[in-house]
Amino acid sequence: MSGGRRAWLVLTRNPLTVVGMSVLAVLMMVALTSPYVAPCDPLAQDLSQALQPPSWAHWMGTDSLGRDIFSRILVGTRYSVPPAFLVVLVAMAVGVLVGAPAGYLGGWFDEILMRVTDLFLAFPALILAMAIAGALGPSLPNALAAIIVAWWPSYARLVRGQVLAVRSSLYVEAARCLGASPTRILGWHILPNCLGPLVVQGTLDLGSVILTAAGLSFIGFGAQPPIPEWGAMINAGRLYIASHWWVVTFPGLAILFCVMGFNLLGDGLRDVLDPRSAR
Amino acid sequence: MSDYSGDYVLELRDLHVYFHTLGGRVHAVRGVDLEVRPGETLGLVGETGCGKSATASALMGLIAEPPGEVLASRLHFRGKDLLAGAASGRDRLRRLSATAVAEVRGGGISMIFQDPSAALNPVFSVVDPIRAVLRHHLMLDAPRAQTRALEWLAHVGLPDPEAVAGKYPHQLSGGMKQRVAIAMALAPEPALVLADEPTTALDVTVQAQVLALLRGLQEETRIGLLFITHDLGIVAEMCHRVAVMYAGRVVEEAPVKELFEAPRHPYTRGLFAARPTLHGGRERLAAIPGAVPPPSAIPSGCPFHPRCPRAQAKCAAQMPVLEGDPHRAACFFPVTS
Amino acid sequence: MLAVKNLAVAFGALRAVDEVSFEISRGDTFALVGESGSGKSTMARLVMGLLQPENGEVVFDGQRIDHLDERARRPFRRRMQMVFQDPGGSLNPRRTVRETLCEPFVIHQPGQRDLDEKVLALVSRVGLSGEHLDRYPHEFSGGQRQRISIARALALNPEFIVLDEPTSALDVSVQAQILNLLQDLQRDLGLTYLFISHDIAVVAHLSDHVGVMRQGRLVEVGPADQVLHAPSDPYTRALLDSIPPERPG
Numbered sequence: 001m002s003g004g005r006r007a008w009l010v011l012t013r014n015p016l017t018v019v020g021m022s023v024l025a026v027l028m029m030v031a032l033t034s035p036y037v038a039p040c041d042p043l044a045q046d047l048s049q050a051l052q053p054p055s056w057a058h059w060m061g062t063d064s065l066g067r068d069i070f071s072r073i074l075v076g077t078r079y080s081v082p083p084a085f086l087v088v089l090v091a092m093a094v095g096v097l098v099g100a101p102a103g104y105l106g107g108w109f110d111e112i113l114m115r116v117t118d119l120f121l122a123f124p125a126l127i128l129a130m131a132i133a134g135a136l137g138p139s140l141p142n143a144l145a146a147i148i149v150a151w152w153p154s155y156a157r158l159v160r161g162q163v164l165a166v167r168s169s170l171y172v173e174a175a176r177c178l179g180a181s182p183t184r185i186l187g188w189h190i191l192p193n194c195l196g197p198l199v200v201q202g203t204l205d206l207g208s209v210i211l212t213a214a215g216l217s218f219i220g221f222g223a224q225p226p227i228p229e230w231g232a233m234i235n236a237g238r239l240y241i242a243s244h245w246w247v248v249t250f251p252g253l254a255i256l257f258c259v260m261g262f263n264l265l266g267d268g269l270r271d272v273l274d275p276r277s278a279r
Numbered sequence: 280m281s282d283y284s285g286d287y288v289l290e291l292r293d294l295h296v297y298f299h300t301l302g303g304r305v306h307a308v309r310g311v312d313l314e315v316r317p318g319e320t321l322g323l324v325g326e327t328g329c330g331k332s333a334t335a336s337a338l339m340g341l342i343a344e345p346p347g348e349v350l351a352s353r354l355h356f357r358g359k360d361l362l363a364g365a366a367s368g369r370d371r372l373r374r375l376s377a378t379a380v381a382e383v384r385g386g387g388i389s390m391i392f393q394d395p396s397a398a399l400n401p402v403f404s405v406v407d408p409i410r411a412v413l414r415h416h417l418m419l420d421a422p423r424a425q426t427r428a429l430e431w432l433a434h435v436g437l438p439d440p441e442a443v444a445g446k447y448p449h450q451l452s453g454g455m456k457q458r459v460a461i462a463m464a465l466a467p468e469p470a471l472v473l474a475d476e477p478t479t480a481l482d483v484t485v486q487a488q489v490l491a492l493l494r495g496l497q498e499e500t501r502i503g504l505l506f507i508t509h510d511l512g513i514v515a516e517m518c519h520r521v522a523v524m525y526a527g528r529v530v531e532e533a534p535v536k537e538l539f540e541a542p543r544h545p546y547t548r549g550l551f552a553a554r555p556t557l558h559g560g561r562e563r564l565a566a567i568p569g570a571v572p573p574p575s576a577i578p579s580g581c582p583f584h585p586r587c588p589r590a591q592a593k594c595a596a597q598m599p600v601l602e603g604d605p606h607r608a609a610c611f612f613p614v615t616s
Numbered sequence: 617m618l619a620v621k622n623l624a625v626a627f628g629a630l631r632a633v634d635e636v637s638f639e640i641s642r643g644d645t646f647a648l649v650g651e652s653g654s655g656k657s658t659m660a661r662l663v664m665g666l667l668q669p670e671n672g673e674v675v676f677d678g679q680r681i682d683h684l685d686e687r688a689r690r691p692f693r694r695r696m697q698m699v700f701q702d703p704g705g706s707l708n709p710r711r712t713v714r715e716t717l718c719e720p721f722v723i724h725q726p727g728q729r730d731l732d733e734k735v736l737a738l739v740s741r742v743g744l745s746g747e748h749l750d751r752y753p754h755e756f757s758g759g760q761r762q763r764i765s766i767a768r769a770l771a772l773n774p775e776f777i778v779l780d781e782p783t784s785a786l787d788v789s790v791q792a793q794i795l796n797l798l799q800d801l802q803r804d805l806g807l808t809y810l811f812i813s814h815d816i817a818v819v820a821h822l823s824d825h826v827g828v829m830r831q832g833r834l835v836e837v838g839p840a841d842q843v844l845h846a847p848s849d850p851y852t853r854a855l856l857d858s859i860p861p862e863r864p865g
Contacts, residue, residue, distance in 0.1 A: 009301050170705035174768070177664055178720050179686070179693035192710045326787035327758075453652075482651035483814065487858035509787065512817075512860030535864045553792035555821035556862050557844065563799065564821070566792035570757055 007272045017268025023261025031077045038071035042228045051244045061246040063237060069246065072228035073254050079229040080258065083144050084209040088202045091148045095155025096191070096198075102156070103163030104186050114160070117153040125150040126212060133221035140213075140229065143222035147212055151205070158201055162194035169193075196273035204266035207259035214255050230254050288471045288503035289315040289338075289388075292353035296333045299346040305574045307333045309527035312601070315471060315503035320494075322518030322535070323507045324550075328571050329524040331507045335473045337375065338505075339390050349375040356387060357470055389464040393476040395456035398463065399448040405459045406432065406444035409466050416467035431462040436492055454485035458492065465496060471503045478513065490517055511554060515539060523547050526572055526582035533606035543606065543613035545587045581610070589614075617642040617776060617808050623662055623672035623682075632658045633669070634832040640825070642775075645802065645809040647819040647840070649855070650829035656812045659829070660780045663810060664698050665689055676776070694724055697769035701781035703761035707753040713739070713764055714749040720771035738767040742797060759790035766797065770805070778810045783818060795822060816859055820844050828852045 011017055040058075046066035054061045060069040102113040120128070125147070132146035166172065167190060175185050214231030216222035223229035225236060230251040237247030296308035308330040315321045325331045336342050337349045354361045354375060362375060392398050399405060409428040413419045419427060432440035435458040448456055457477060464472055474493070478486040494517060497504050506517055514521055514535065521538045523531040523546065531544040542548045552565035569586040572578060578585055584594035589612045601607040619639040625632055633655045640646040648656045661667040663674055665681060674682040681692055700706035707716055717735045721728045728734070736746050742763040753761055762782060769777055779798070783791040795818065801807060813819050819826060819840070826844060827837040828851065836849040847853050 006301060170700050170702055171708040173666060174698070174700060174706045174765075175708075175719070176666055177693070177698045178768075179690050179723050180719070181686075181723075184723070188711075189708050193708070326789060483816070484651065484854060484858045487860075490860075510860065511788075512862065515862065515864040516860045518864075539863050550788055553789050555792075555795065555817045557817050557820045557856070557859060558862070559817070559821060561821060563796050564792040566796055567789040570759060570790065571787065 010272050011268055014268055014271065016264045017271070020261050020263070020265030020268055023257065024265055027077060027081050027258060027261070030074055031081050034074040034077055038068075038074045040068035040071040042067060042072040042075040043226055044068075051240065051247070053244070054246055060250045061244075063233070063247050064240065067228075069233075069250055072233060073230070073250055076228040076230050076233065076251070076254065079140060079223060079227060080210050080213065080255075083140070083213065084206045087144050087147050087151065087209045087213075088205050091151040092155050092198060092202055094148070094152040095157075096159050098152070099156035099159030100163050100186055100191060100194075103160035104167060104182065104190065110160075113156070117156045120150070120153040121157070123150070126215060129212060129216055130219070130221055133216055138221045138224060140217070140223040140227065143213055143216040146216070146221075147209060151209070155198070155201070158197060159194060162197060163190055166190045166193045200266055200270045200273055203262055203269055207262035207266075210255060210258050210262075286316060287314050287355070288317050288357060289313065289505070290353060290355040291338070291351060293351055294334060294337060294354075295348075295350045296330070296337050296342065297348040297350075299348070302575060306577075307527055307574050308337065309577075311524070311527075311529055313505070313522065313529075315505055317470070317503055318497065318501040319520065320497065320504040320506050320518045322514040322521040323505060323524060324509065324511065324514055324521055325524035326509055326571055328526075328574060330527040330574075331524050332475055334524075335390065335475050335505065335507055339388065339473060340375070340384055341390075351375055387469055388471045388473065389467060389469045391457075391460050391464045391472065391474040391477045393479050395453060395460045395480075396448060398460045399456060401448050404445050404447055405451065405456075408463050409459070412463060412467045428462075428466065431466050432459070434496075435459070435462045436488070452485075453481050454489060457481060457485075457489055461489070461493065461496070465500065465502070468500070469502060471505065473505045473507070475507045476509070477506075479508070479510075486513075493517070511550065523550075526577050527574065528582070528609065529601065530583065530610070531606075531608045532601065537606050541606075541614075543603075543608035543615065544583075544610050545589050545612075545614065546583050547608075548614060549586075617644075617677060618663065618810070619673075619675045620659075620663065621673045621675070623659070623669050623674065625658065625662060625667060625669045625671075631832045633662065635672075636829070636832075636834045637672075638827050638834065638837050640808060640810060642808055643802075643806060644825060645811055645823045646825045646827065647811040647813060647823035648827050648829055649813055649816060649819050651814060651855075653831060654829040655832040656814075656829050657780055658832075660698065660778050660810070660812050664696065664778055665692075690724075694772040695774050696776045696778070697772070697774040698778045698780065699762070699765050699769050699782045701784055703758050703765055703785065704753065706765050707761055709753055712750050712752055716753075716764065717749075717768055717771060720768065724772055734771075738771055739764075741770065741801075742767045743793075757790070758786050759793060762786065762794055763797070766794075766801070770801070773805075774807070776808045776810070778812070780812045781814070782811075784813065784815065791818070798822070816844065816856065828855065 044067060049062050049066040050064055052058055052062045058068050058070065060073065063069055098113055098117065102110040128150040129143065129146035132149055133143045136142040136145070172185060172189055175189050213222055214229070214234070217229050217231030218235045220235065223232045225232060233251040234248045240247050291311065291313040294308055294311040295306070298305045298307055311330070311334055313321065323331045323334065333342070342349055351362060399408065406428050409431055410424045413424040413427050414421070429440045429444060432443055437443045437455060437458055443455070451459070478489050481489060490513065493504070508514060518535050521533060521535050522529045523544065525546050531538070531542065531547045538547065542551060549567040553567055555564060567586055572582060580595040580597050581599050584590040587594065591612065593611055599609045599611050601609045617640055621637045623636045624634055636659065638646070648659055650656045658667065662669050665684070669682055673680055676692060676696065681689065714735055717738055718731055721731055721734065735749065739745065739748060744760065744763055756764070783794050786794060799822065802809060811819065811823055823840045825838065826840045828835050828843065828849065830851050836843055836847060836852045843852060844856065847856060
């Protein structure tokens with residue numbers, strides 16, 4: 001049986017993983033199509049309709065400025081999901097650039113790079129992101145940049161560990177026998193064999209990034225109004241939490257949906273990509 | 280120590296082992312018959328994928344069900360029917376349940392594995408598992424178990440047993456660990472011991488010592504020994520009778536001298552011709568063409584026929600059964616010299 | 617063709633290789649036998665330049681190669697190759713056979729035109745076929761993977777091949793095929809082998825000269841017939857006595 005087919009079977013064997021894959025599919029579709037399928041303009045205000053409970057006209061009710069929450073949730077996907085992918089990919093790229101040479105070359109090079117990594121890891125990600133976002137000024141791009149800065153060290157650690165493990169493989173020795181240069185060994189032999197745990201961790205982190213970004217927006221360091229970012233929506237609806245529950249609940253559920261979906265998918269991918277369960 | 284006076288310690292008929300995998304159902308063991316008498320060593324020889332390890336695991340109840348499925352028509356251990364009350368499986372065979380075997384495991388049947396590190400828990404000192412089996416199977420109290428465990432450590436040839444007893448597995452060499460594993464297997468005074476390639480991971484000088492130890496202990500205790508190996512030299516040294524396995528079945532079975540002097544099955548002959556020997560000279564080895572078929576793609580009829588120099592049309596169509604006594608071969612055109 | 621003189625290397629306090637010297641003539645098969653910890657695998661890596669010795673020399677075709685940097689070593693890499701013990705581990709699991717066999721050319725002869733033909737010729741020489749080229753290592757049996765390893769070692773037409781327990785992980789019938797293949801290749805291509813093994817029967821079958829190693833030292837060396845049938849060293853004798861008999865009784 002081919003590797004691809006086996007991978008698919010293992011993935012779909014677990015119903016929870018299938019749930020995760022479906023969530024991802026839904027999110028991607030919504031992110032792509034939301035401006036066109038949303039029933040209302042997410043920025044259109046109608047103060048006469050402010051703080052209406054969920055109804056047939058407004059499925060998730062309206063917020064304090066009369067905007068349709070459902071439309072804002074749909075469009076808000078664009079401000080959470082694609083940015084999360086971007087953050088994870090960039091952080092991973094930086095992590096690879098730092099961790100792979102550190103793992104392969106070892107010695108003082110490794111020491112220096114790892115101490116720098118340790119420095120960043122010493123700060124809780126949220127605090128570090130707050131500090132950076134605060135210094136740069138509150139906006140969604142700045143918040144994302146802050147998260148990347150806070151996040152890359154853990155990928156660097158992960159990649160370094162993987163490279164260390166693969167570095168002593170017999171096929172790497174065989175490549176050295178052939179006279180392959182260190183660059184070739186790292187890029188052609190070692191890194192492709194390190195991808196598995198990276199992909200798993202990245203998928204799991206997507207949910208965490210969404211949560212962190214929403215958190216930053218919630219405390220005012222991220223997306224600013226009127227952008228329909230979910231964390232910002234929760235922040236704006238904070239005042240009405242007791243009397244008008246729908247304003248904060250639906251954005252919160254949206255975040256929950258994403259995080260759970262990515263976690264389930266990540267766990268399922270681990271079954272496929274984890275070398276212990278291979279063959 | 281084995282006071283069983285009947286003919287056979289183990290009588291196995293028609294063992295089948297299936298594994299349910301993503302790729303479908305794999306028939307790993309396809310109807311194996313085995314008998315072991317007290318004081319006798321039966322060698323089970325074969326290459327990778329022939330089913331010999333699966334056979335041993337099935338006998339020990341080590342195959343997880345699912346994904347495994349173990350069936351047999353008859354399994355008698357010391358005269359006791361281990362299949363009594365068993366559920367029916369396919370083909371009028373009965374399912375061997377792990378619990379039935381668990382009752383005899385350790386106390387009646389024990390096992391020595393290829394990798395001694397796998398058998399010894401790294402967080403306990405090496406005397407600990409020996410003590411444990413003595414207390415559990417022979418019901419000895421703690422002080423008597425300790426004494427007896429030390430006696431066993433000496434008996435398996437470990438110098439300074441008291442010092443060794445307190446050591447941890449990682450502090451011992453491969454040969455010493457395997458001696459501990461042998462003590463663990465023999466301490467509960469079993470009637471049958473399954474040894475699955477116990478010396479494959481050891482250096483040749485250590486291997487010689489361990490094999491001599493096993494032989495000596497067997498003569499002393501009169502246990503039945505089912506010895507699994509791929510090495511024909513070890514078979515020559517250790518075994519009284521030999522069963523050769525290929526593609527999940529036994530294809531030849533004979534007393535050891537006869538097997539070496541006049542092998543009948545073309546696969547057995549092929550194995551002998553293919554092995555290099557110290558005095559064998561430098562000519563090209565007579566290699567068996569082709570490769571062992573994977574359990575998921577076994578040829579029809581006689582599984583060896585695509586590689587057999589004596590194969591004819593009949594061999595692709597029908598399955599030969601073991602014939603002859605006491606030298607049996609499953610072949611339509613065996614070599615009779 | 618190859619000579620080592622007083623070679624020594626230590627890992628911490630352990631003297632892995634201690635004052636080892638021997639010579640291998642062109643076209644010969646020289647075997648190094650020993651048990652685990654004897655240092656024979658370390659010798660393989662010293663000869664191939666994967667490890668630097670602390671003392672002594674490695675001389676290939678009259679030139680010292682033991683302390684060369686990678687650049688200076690390059691021309692020698694084409695002439696000396698290695699086949700490893702674990703056929704599964706020595707092939708990159710994420711690369712197809714084609715990619716693995718192209719690698720020697722990519723490294724040493726970039727811009728090589730008829731790569732497809734060359735690679736096809738390589739697999740045919742070791743008994744495989746073109747349809748195997750686009751598959752991954754895990755789709756092959758142990759014997760087939762070892763054939764691929766051998767093909768990779770042959771790619772640049774080397775003169776000298778170090779074989780580190782090439783058949784230890786293989787079944788008897790497969791081992792016979794691989795040993796025959798190695799003998800054929802040596803005859804057809806005029807190769808010189810350094811064959812490392814713990815299996816004395818295989819060594820007896822294949823080698824012209826034998827060196828016996830024990831705990832880093834070379835305790836006996838000489839023509840195969842002499843070392844294996846009339847040994848002078850007690851350790852060699854003990855080793856030979858430990859081999860299981862060929863026949864029962």
